[in-house]
């Protein structure tokens with residue numbers, strides 16, 4: 001079933017398979033000595049509860065990756081399901097006509113604090129470690145504060161946005177009808 005251990009699947013095979021994997025949509029923000037930046041990121045994971053640690057994977061050549069490294073702090077804002085436009089904005093899809101990705105976006109924060117997007121579930125982190133892997137930088141942070149937006153998350157799968165539906169509720173509603 002498996003080929004030799006040292007052979008890898010072609011990148012396109014990997015990309016196609018990963019399209020089927022669902023993930024939350026986040027906006028990673030940072031502010032500090034090199035300025036304020038934000039980018040949409042789906043590669044977000046919990047690492048450990050003690051100490052509270054998370055990771056995000058950022059394209060190493062991106063502005064957000066170098067800004068997070070330089071500023072030493074970042075915030076992972078897990079977007080609520082209604083925030084598709086914010087996700088598009090921070091993925092650069094509006095860069096052609098909007099100079100500042102943050103303009104008109106409701107944020108909590110002060111100068112030098114990574115912006116906390118209103119309505120998101122936000123994890124404020126201090127940069128702990130970066131690891132280069134392939135084209136990306138694994139950014140590991142210790143969580144210093146959490147603001148729970150308590151909203152249903154926006155999901156990314158197969159190149160489009162989705163809602164998370166509670167399976168047990170769905171099943172009982174089907175049974176009721």
Ligand SMILES: Cc1cc2nc3c(=O)[nH]c(=O)nc-3n(C[C@H](O)[C@H](O)[C@H](O)COP(=O)(O)O)c2cc1C
Pocket residue numbers: 025037038039040041042043044057058059061062063064065087088090091092156
């Ligand atoms: C749903 C979605 C998920 C994304 N996830 C990631 C990701 O996990 N890591 C990443 O580096 N870029 C990701 N991107 C692409 C970045 O948002 C985009 O390249 C952004 O412009 C990078 O910021 P920069 O222009 O400041 O460098 C994603 C885009 C979308 C639409």
